[in-house]
Amino acid sequence: MGAPGCVSWRCWLYEAWRRGASPDPAHASRDPKDLRELCRLQSSFLTMAPGEKIKAKIKKNLPVRGPQAPTIKDLMHWYCMNTNTHGCRRIVVSRGRLRRLLWILFTLTAVALIIWQCALLVFSFYTVSVSIKVHFQKLDFPAVTICNINPYKYSAVSDLLTDLDRETKQALRSLYGVKDVPEGKAQKRREVRSARSTWEGSPPRFLNVIPLLLFSENEKRKATDFFSGRKRRINGNIIHKASNVMHVHESKKLVGFQLCSNDTSDCATYTFSSGINAIQEWYKLHYMNIMAQVPLEKKINMSYAAEELLVTCFFDGLSCDASNFTLFHHPMYGNCYTFNNRENATILSTSMGGSEYGLQVILYINEDEYNPFLVSSTGAKVLIHQQNEYPFIEDVGTEIETAMSTSIGMHLTESFKLSEPYSQCTEDGSDVPITNIYNAAYSLQICLYSCFQTKMVEKCGCAQYSQPLPPAANYCNYQQHPNWMYCYYQLYQAFVREELGCQSVCKQSCSFKEWTLTTSLAQWPSEASEKWLLNVLTWDQGQQINKKLNKTDLAKLLIFYKDLNQRSIMESPANSIEMLLSNFGGQLGLWMSCSVVCVIEIIEVFFIDFFSIIARHQWQKAKDWWTRRRAPPSPETRSSHQGQDNPALDTDDDLPTFTSAMRLPPAPEATVPGTPPPRYNTLRLDSAFSSQLTDTQLTNES
Numbered sequence: 001m002g003a004p005g006c007v008s009w010r011c012w013l014y015e016a017w018r019r020g021a022s023p024d025p026a027h028a029s030r031d032p033k034d035l036r037e038l039c040r041l042q043s044s045f046l047t048m049a050p051g052e053k054i055k056a057k058i059k060k061n062l063p064v065r066g067p068q069a070p071t072i073k074d075l076m077h078w079y080c081m082n083t084n085t086h087g088c089r090r091i092v093v094s095r096g097r098l099r100r101l102l103w104i105l106f107t108l109t110a111v112a113l114i115i116w117q118c119a120l121l122v123f124s125f126y127t128v129s130v131s132i133k134v135h136f137q138k139l140d141f142p143a144v145t146i147c148n149i150n151p152y153k154y155s156a157v158s159d160l161l162t163d164l165d166r167e168t169k170q171a172l173r174s175l176y177g178v179k180d181v182p183e184g185k186a187q188k189r190r191e192v193r194s195a196r197s198t199w200e201g202s203p204p205r206f207l208n209v210i211p212l213l214l215f216s217e218n219e220k221r222k223a224t225d226f227f228s229g230r231k232r233r234i235n236g237n238i239i240h241k242a243s244n245v246m247h248v249h250e251s252k253k254l255v256g257f258q259l260c261s262n263d264t265s266d267c268a269t270y271t272f273s274s275g276i277n278a279i280q281e282w283y284k285l286h287y288m289n290i291m292a293q294v295p296l297e298k299k300i301n302m303s304y305a306a307e308e309l310l311v312t313c314f315f316d317g318l319s320c321d322a323s324n325f326t327l328f329h330h331p332m333y334g335n336c337y338t339f340n341n342r343e344n345a346t347i348l349s350t351s352m353g354g355s356e357y358g359l360q361v362i363l364y365i366n367e368d369e370y371n372p373f374l375v376s377s378t379g380a381k382v383l384i385h386q387q388n389e390y391p392f393i394e395d396v397g398t399e400i401e402t403a404m405s406t407s408i409g410m411h412l413t414e415s416f417k418l419s420e421p422y423s424q425c426t427e428d429g430s431d432v433p434i435t436n437i438y439n440a441a442y443s444l445q446i447c448l449y450s451c452f453q454t455k456m457v458e459k460c461g462c463a464q465y466s467q468p469l470p471p472a473a474n475y476c477n478y479q480q481h482p483n484w485m486y487c488y489y490q491l492y493q494a495f496v497r498e499e500l501g502c503q504s505v506c507k508q509s510c511s512f513k514e515w516t517l518t519t520s521l522a523q524w525p526s527e528a529s530e531k532w533l534l535n536v537l538t539w540d541q542g543q544q545i546n547k548k549l550n551k552t553d554l555a556k557l558l559i560f561y562k563d564l565n566q567r568s569i570m571e572s573p574a575n576s577i578e579m580l581l582s583n584f585g586g587q588l589g590l591w592m593s594c595s596v597v598c599v600i601e602i603i604e605v606f607f608i609d610f611f612s613i614i615a616r617h618q619w620q621k622a623k624d625w626w627t628r629r630r631a632p633p634s635p636e637t638r639s640s641h642q643g644q645d646n647p648a649l650d651t652d653d654d655l656p657t658f659t660s661a662m663r664l665p666p667a668p669e670a671t672v673p674g675t676p677p678p679r680y681n682t683l684r685l686d687s688a689f690s691s692q693l694t695d696t697q698l699t700n701e702s
Contacts (some may be wrong), residue, residue, distance in 0.1 A: 072613055079605045085592045110591040117587045125580060126421045128571040135566045139412060140349045141315075142515060144339040144359060144559055145383045145391040146325075148304050149399070151334030153369040156302035160294065161371075164286050167204045168279065168373050171212055175255070175275065206286050209478065210485065212278070215254040215271055223256075223269075234258070234269050257282050259486040268489060276376070283373045285485055288331075288465040292475035296329065303334035304366075310337065311362040311541060311554070316350055331466050333381065333393055342387035350561060355407060358560025362537070364545065365402050365553050378402050380555055384410065384515050390440035394466070398519065403551040405524035409562040411516040415569045418510070422573070425510040432507055437470050447506035452491075455500050460487035524556045 069075040080092040087107035094100045158165070213223035213234070221234050255278035256271030272278035291299065306322035313320040325337035326344075339359060340348045350357050367378050381397035391397075400406040417425045426432055429442030436442060437450045453467045462476035462484055463469050476484035494500050525533045530551060538549045588594040 069609075069613065072610060075605065075609055075613060079601075083601060084598055085594050087592060107592075114587050114591050117591075118584060121575075121580060121583050121587075125575045127574040128418055128422050129574040131570050131572060133568045133570065135568065136564055137566065138349055138351045139561060139564055139566060140347050141340050141359070141561075142384050142410070142513075143341055143387045143389075143391075145328060145336050145385065145393060145397075146309070146339070146361070146363065146557070147330060147333040147336035147381045147393050147397070148309060148363075148365060149333070149375050149377060149379055149381060150370045151330070151332060151374075152299070152302045152371070153304070153366075154371050155369060157371070160290055161287070164206055164283065164290065165373065167206050168283055170204070171207065172279065175212075175214065210257045210259060210282060210285060212255065212257050212282060213269065213271075215256065234267075255279075259489055261483045261486050266486075268486065270489065280373070280376070287374060289477050289485075291331070292465045292477050293479075300327075300329055300335060303329070305335070306337050308366075308545070309335075309364055311364050311537060312360075314360040315339075315348065316352075316357050328391065330391075330393060336391070336393060338391065340387070347387060351564075353561045353563040355409075355558050355560045358558060361557050363400075363555045363557060364541065364549070365555055366545075367402070367552055378552070380557075382408070382557060382559070384408070384517065384559065386441070386513055388441040389443060390438045390446055392445055395445065398517065400555050400557055401521075402553065402555045403524065405522045405556040405558065407520045407522070407558045407560075409518040409520075409560060411518075411562060411565070411567070413514045413516060413567045413569065414511075415514065416511050416571060417508075418571045418573065422571070423510075424507050426507040427510050429507075429509075432505065434502075434505060435470070437468050439468075442509060443512070444506055444508050448502050451500065451502035451506060452495050455495075455502070456488065456491060459491055460484050464488060518562065525551055525554075 069078055077092060080088040083089065085107075087103060087110060090103040091100055091107060094103055211225055213225060213232075215223045222231050223234050224231050254271040254273060255275045256269055257278065258267055258269045260267040270281075272281070306325050306327065310322050310325065313322075313324065315324075320339075322337075324344075325339050326341040328336045328338050330336050363380050365378060365380060370378065377399070379399055379401040381393050381399055383391045383393050383397045385391055398408065417423055419425055419427060426442065429436060429447065432442070432447055434447050434451050435454065436446060437453060438446045440446065449467050450470075453463055453470055456462070456464050457470055457473045460476065460481065462481045463473045465475050469475065474480070476488070478484075481487075491500070495502065498504070534549050534551065534554075537554070538545070541549070585596065588596075588599070592598075
């Protein structure tokens with residue numbers, strides 16, 4: 001049976017059905033729309049070129065790829081089949097559950113190792129490498145600050161300290177049996193006796209402000225007052241100022257003093273295992289209180305002049321004098337003098353190493369003018385520092401003794417550290433929230449002392465005497481601040497325990513110079529040269545000194561570079577962006593045989609396509625919900641057959657699909673009617689066929 005005008009048997013089937021002759025009930029379709037679509041598809045397929053037919057078949061058999069995948073499972077399957085990371089592909093293509101499980105474990109382990117190694121690379125990115133370079137060149141000579149250990153001439157300051165010295169002598173006599181301190185004659189130590197018989201003249205003033213106490217081992221919370229000789233009960237905290245590291249011996253008796261606030265309800269007692277420390281600390285507190293009220297000009301005049309302190313001077317083989325030194329007044333060391341300071345026109349340098357090319361000075365110490373209660377050693381202090389640094393002579397100064405020649409050899413080390421994010425150092429202190437009260441460059445010590453002095457002004461209302469004054473502040477004294485000593489000690493204890501927050505705020509400087517010192521001593525002058533040398537020095541200093549010099553009044557100091565090798569310690573970043581990316585690539589290639597392109601692919605699949613599928617599903621659900629909401633309710637209508645009750649003529653309102661279009665469902669088990677069919681040109685199938693194909697139209701019958 002031929003099928004003119006149709007290119008396939010499905011089209012012929014549709015043509016036969018349209019004419020009313022059912023060729024084969026088993027292949028008859030119930031929906032004429034499906035048959036028309038099949039005919040159109042078959043016609044277009046048969047008219048394709050051979051290459052296009054192959055592409056169409058491949059496209060039909062392959063799964064849907066990439067973001068067009070309908071589900072996340074299909075997307076993951078497509079990724080594992082097409083990615084270059086071999087572990088993911090083996091999970092899909094492996095046969096057997098055991099192999100697949102092993103490949104899943106291997107792949108997850110490799111991913112975990114990659115994440116771990118990459119995290120280590122990121123966390124170790126801000127590390128530094130240290131390089132040490134040694135240069136041999138002409139070096140700038142550092143600034144050298146020299147101070148006499150005794151700050152003021154005792155003859156000039158004795159009028160201010162008369163009452164304090166008198167009470168100190170009487171306390172020593174009462175406690176230790178010392179009769180005459182200046183002459184150095186002392187008796188054996190004896191117990192404290194009634195103080196009323198030992199005090200001379202008016203009642204003590206300083207011992208009433210800060211009473212000295214003697215503690216016995218057997219009596220706790222009780223002490224003997226030096227002034228009254230009576231035992232008193234001690235309330236408040238008792239702080240023992242002794243070393244926590246090493247104890248030579250445990251003393252049976254302790255000496256201390258008590259500090260109280262204004263209302264005397266809150267007190268703290270400080271005890272010392274040595275009576276020397278207790279007396280000197282007690283004397284120092286009163287000394288600072290007295291000197292804080294003396295004008296600066298008067299204190300400068302009471303201290304040592306440059307012409308008096310410096311007897312001779314040589315630098316780099318050339319003679320120098322007091323004009324090469326700059327005055328620096330220290331509250332606790334009096335007049336100090338700095339050689340090669342920043343105020344000089346040019347900074348001196350040296351081109352040779354050795355003691356002959358450094359600084360050589362002879363100092364006049366004048367032991368006769370020493371305060372016997374304030375200092376217990378004889379000599380001078382020297383500090384080597386940069387020109388723009390503040391000389392913390394009391395912290396890091398080197399002591400030189402009399403009748404000795406002290407040689408100090410130097411090695412220069414310059415350090416450069418990286419700032420944030422590599423370390424917590426600061427370039428110039430501008431990022432530290434502490435006001436620099438020193439007229440010098442930033443350093444860690446300057447920051448700590450500035451912080452403490454600022455806290456002192458805030459808490460106690462006055463500044464501590466040994467440090468510079470903050471703006472609009474005054475030094476502490478009894479008249480204006482009666483309880484400043486108690487406040488100072490309490491604040492200092494909090495500072496040592498790091499409760500003020502200064503240690504957490506202050507930062508170390510990123511660049512600094514440090515001189516490593518090697519000190520050697522020799523007896524000077526020798527016995528052979530003592531007579532003529534002292535006579536010459538006495539004659540040279542005849543205008544400044546009105547007495548004959550002896551060797552215990554003199555000290556010789558030599559400061560020089562041992563060699564001109566400058567060592568530079570420099571920090572540099574250990575990693576860079578290029579090295580970090582290379583390390584990432586090495587880890588990816590080692591564990592997953594992956595590259596940067598694979599990483600981009602993972603980002604695309606797991607972050608773009610993954611969320612695209614989810615968003616598409618959510619959008620479709622939202623559209624369906626909106627459509628159902630806006631669709632008006634319609635009454636159910638009963639379907640009616642047109643023409644004969646032929647099941648093949650029933651129309652289906654469902655839209656055809658590609659799957660239903662490629663197959664013909666079997667016809668229902670129905671008997672062919674026995675009556676002859678009516679004329680098909682009289683049938684009206686408007687609902688089933690809204691339009692009729694041009695190649696299936698019937699000719700008009702007469």
